[in-house]
Amino acid sequence: METLLKVLKEKGYKITPQRIAIYRVLNNTKEHPSAEIIYKKLEKEFPTMSLATIYKTLEIFKKSGLVQELNVGENSFRYDANVKDHPHIICLKCNKVDDLPENLFTHLKDEVGKVSDYKVLSKQLYFYGYCPVCKGE
Amino acid sequence: METLLKVLKEKGYKITPQRIAIYRVLNNTKEHPSAEIIYKKLEKEFPTMSLATIYKTLEIFKKSGLVQELNVGENSFRYDANVKDHPHIICLKCNKVDDLPENLFTHLKDEVGKVSDYKVLSKQLYFYGYCPVCKGE
DNA sequence: TTTAAATGGATAATTATTTTCTTTTAAGAA
DNA sequence: TTCTTAAAAGAAAATAATTATCCATTTAAA
Numbered sequence: 001m002e003t004l005l006k007v008l009k010e011k012g013y014k015i016t017p018q019r020i021a022i023y024r025v026l027n028n029t030k031e032h033p034s035a036e037i038i039y040k041k042l043e044k045e046f047p048t049m050s051l052a053t054i055y056k057t058l059e060i061f062k063k064s065g066l067v068q069e070l071n072v073g074e075n076s077f078r079y080d081a082n083v084k085d086h087p088h089i090i091c092l093k094c095n096k097v098d099d100l101p102e103n104l105f106t107h108l109k110d111e112v113g114k115v116s117d118y119k120v121l122s123k124q125l126y127f128y129g130y131c132p133v134c135k136g137e
Numbered sequence: 138m139e140t141l142l143k144v145l146k147e148k149g150y151k152i153t154p155q156r157i158a159i160y161r162v163l164n165n166t167k168e169h170p171s172a173e174i175i176y177k178k179l180e181k182e183f184p185t186m187s188l189a190t191i192y193k194t195l196e197i198f199k200k201s202g203l204v205q206e207l208n209v210g211e212n213s214f215r216y217d218a219n220v221k222d223h224p225h226i227i228c229l230k231c232n233k234v235d236d237l238p239e240n241l242f243t244h245l246k247d248e249v250g251k252v253s254d255y256k257v258l259s260k261q262l263y264f265y266g267y268c269p270v271c272k273g274e
Numbered sequence: 275t276t277t278a279a280a281t282g283g284a285t286a287a288t289t290a291t292t293t294t295c296t297t298t299t300a301a302g303a304a
Numbered sequence: 305t306t307c308t309t310a311a312a313a314g315a316a317a318a319t320a321a322t323t324a325t326c327c328a329t330t331t332a333a334a
Binding site for chain 1: 310311312313314315316321322
Binding site: 186190 | 279280281282283284285290291
C-alpha cells in the first residue's frame with residue numbers, strides 16, 4: 001500500500017479514497033477481478049462511485065506499473081496487483097484464475113529471442129484445464 | 138481445404154461459398170486476422186456478406202476445431218487456421234502477430250500439471266517485443 | 275425434384291469500455 | 305487554516321466488438 005502512495009505521488013497523480021480502495025481490493029485478493037467485480041466489491045463502501053472511475057483508475061495503475069492486465073480469453077479484462085511476470089492457470093469449468101509460481105519458465109524469453117529475430121520484452125503464459133475442485137466432477 | 142469440407146460434413150454443417158471463402162482467407166495467411174479484417178478481405182468477392190456471417194462462421198469453425206481464437210491483448214480476437222498448439226509473438230509497435238515453432242515448449246503443460254493440482258489441458262503462450270523491422274528504429 | 279432444416283443478411287440488441295461534461299476534491303500556496 | 309486551481313469523480317452518452325433475432329433463400333438428403 002505504501003507502494004501505491006509512493007508511485008502516485010512520484011508520477012504526480014492525486015491520492016484519492018477511490019484509488020486507495022481500488023488498489024486495496026486488488027492487493028488483497030488472489031482472484032484477479034475484472035473492473036465490474038471491483039465495482040461490485042466497492043459499491044457498499046462507495047455507493048456513488050461509477051464504473052468509469054474504476055476504468056480510469058485501472059488505466060493509471062497500468063501505466064504506472066501498479067497492476068497488470070490479464071487477457072485470459074474472456075470478454076473482459078482481469079487485473080492483478082502482482083506485477084511480477086508470472087504464469088496463470090484458468091479453470092475451464094468455474095473460470096477461476098490462479099497464479100503459477102513466478103520462477104517457472106523464466107528462461108523462455110531468452111529462448112524465444114534466439115529463434116525469432118524479435119527483441120523479446122515480456123510474455124503472458126496462460127494454461128487451461130480443470131481446477132482441483134472441478135476436476136473431480 | 139479438404140479438411141474444411143470433411144469436418145463440416147462430419148459435424149452436419151452445410152458447405153457454403155461464404156464458409157469456404159472465410160476458411161480460405163484464414164488458411165492462406167500468416168497474419169492472424171480479426172473478424173473485421175477477414176470481412177474487409179472478402180468484401181470485393183462477397184459484397185453482400187455481413188459481419189454477422191463472419192462471426193457465426195468463426196464460431197462454427199471454433200467449435201469444430203478448424204480454427205483457434207487468439208487473445209493477444211487487443212480489443213478484438215484474432216483467428217488462426219493452424220490449430221496446433223503453438224506460441225505467438227506480438228510486435229508492440231506494429232502489432233504484427235507471428236507464429237513461433239510448435240515444438241518450442243511442448244513440455245510446459247506437464248510441468249504445470251506437476252506444480253498446480255490442475256488437470257492441465259491446453260495453453261496459450263504470448264511473447265511481446267519488437268519485430269525485426271521495428272526493433273531497428 | 276421435393277422439402278425440411280440450416281444459413282445468410284439486415285438490423286437490433288448487448289456488453290465492455292471510453293469519452294464528455296459538470297461538479298467536487300486534493301494538495302500546495304498564501 | 306483558508307484559498308486557489310488543476311485534477312479527479314460521477315453521471316450519462318458514445319463507441320466498438322460481438323451476439324441475437326427474424327425472415328427470405330439456399331443447401332443437402334431422400
